[in-house]
Amino acid sequence: MPVTRPAAAVAAVIALSLAATACGGSADDDTSGARAGSDAGGSGYPVKVENCGTTQVFDKAPRRVVVMNGASVAEVSTLLALGLGDKIVANQQSYGMSEVPGRAEAIKKLPTGDVKLNDAFDIPRESMIGLRPDLVLSTTSYGFDAKNGFATRDELKNAGARTYISPQGCHDENSKLTIEDSYRLLRDMGRIFHVSDRAEKIITASRKRIADVAAKVKGKKKPKVMMLFTNMTMGSNEFSAVVAKGIYNDILDKAGAANVFENASKTSFADLSKEKVAATDVDALVVIAYQDPNPAAYAEKLFKEFPQWPAAKTNTYVTVSDSIYLSPDNDRAVEKIAKKLHPEAF
Numbered sequence: 001m002p003v004t005r006p007a008a009a010v011a012a013v014i015a016l017s018l019a020a021t022a023c024g025g026s027a028d029d030d031t032s033g034a035r036a037g038s039d040a041g042g043s044g045y046p047v048k049v050e051n052c053g054t055t056q057v058f059d060k061a062p063r064r065v066v067v068m069n070g071a072s073v074a075e076v077s078t079l080l081a082l083g084l085g086d087k088i089v090a091n092q093q094s095y096g097m098s099e100v101p102g103r104a105e106a107i108k109k110l111p112t113g114d115v116k117l118n119d120a121f122d123i124p125r126e127s128m129i130g131l132r133p134d135l136v137l138s139t140t141s142y143g144f145d146a147k148n149g150f151a152t153r154d155e156l157k158n159a160g161a162r163t164y165i166s167p168q169g170c171h172d173e174n175s176k177l178t179i180e181d182s183y184r185l186l187r188d189m190g191r192i193f194h195v196s197d198r199a200e201k202i203i204t205a206s207r208k209r210i211a212d213v214a215a216k217v218k219g220k221k222k223p224k225v226m227m228l229f230t231n232m233t234m235g236s237n238e239f240s241a242v243v244a245k246g247i248y249n250d251i252l253d254k255a256g257a258a259n260v261f262e263n264a265s266k267t268s269f270a271d272l273s274k275e276k277v278a279a280t281d282v283d284a285l286v287v288i289a290y291q292d293p294n295p296a297a298y299a300e301k302l303f304k305e306f307p308q309w310p311a312a313k314t315n316t317y318v319t320v321s322d323s324i325y326l327s328p329d330n331d332r333a334v335e336k337i338a339k340k341l342h343p344e345a346f
Helices: 007-015 074-081 103-109 125-130 153-158 179-192 196-217 247-254 274-278 295-305 310-314 330-341
Strands: 047-051 054-058 065-067 088-091 135-138 162-165 224-229 239-243 269-272 284-288 317-320
Touching: 047 162, 047 179, 054 162, 065 074, 074 088, 074 103, 074 135, 074 179, 125 153, 153 162, 162 179, 179 196, 179 247, 196 247, 196 330, 224 247, 239 274, 247 330, 269 274, 284 295, 284 330, 295 310, 295 317, 317 330
Parallel strands: 065 088, 065 135, 135 162, 224 284, 284 317
Antiparallel strands: 047 054, 224 239, 239 269
């Protein structure tokens, strides 16, 4: 049976879009230990970033960054991809796995600030202020909501910290996210830390890799894909963690596939009955592993439950983790899915 996640984590998962590498939006070596950005004011500062109705002004590169949980790895992975791991004094993001070699291990080595998380599974107000951050990153506005026990943006400003909410996260619903938003996050961090050249290098390489894949699958019949999280419940039905809209669909399109449940909801996720799922032809599964060490087992379970699916008859599935969300590594997801669904093109 699917596992019901805490409401806070589920809300943030919807924002997810979650994460990351050092080259081409993707690289085999992580750069978490590299030092980057100016520690003092100088060329390129001040930097002004418009973010969810606020203007954040940076007179120098942040030196004490706190990354909130948000059931994401987009923010921490973006910082690592840009070589800014040494700026992080507390990170709460982790999936325990990644499409990027060494990424999960690099995240695990980051300091956590020895924070005791609150009931919303994130950094409570008092602990946040005590960390003395000069920049706090949150996946959505949820992370700065006083009702959830968090420090507000105004409180953090008064304590000397700038704040940043990731693209499309202002209203906690990321159904309109695209790959371009991953690039926006990279660019914003590049500007804030004065490493825009690194951000642009990642973006350029990512665009090229995605364009190369898209060219190979162009004109081919698009398999009808069901994309869902493993063993997770977000609503009232048995299949309530099925992807409907968001960056996922942009990635599928570039990989030469189509989301069979795209119109099943106006928000990021569809809440589907078992009967609805059984009555739909699914050519392939894309299984998203959120804190699941064995997503392949979940795909196999579904194939036994729905043997009538074309996907079950051909055993066609792909497992992904951080590259499917808002991430500097969306190119990895595009390529991985395309190679599985269109092997003849590679």
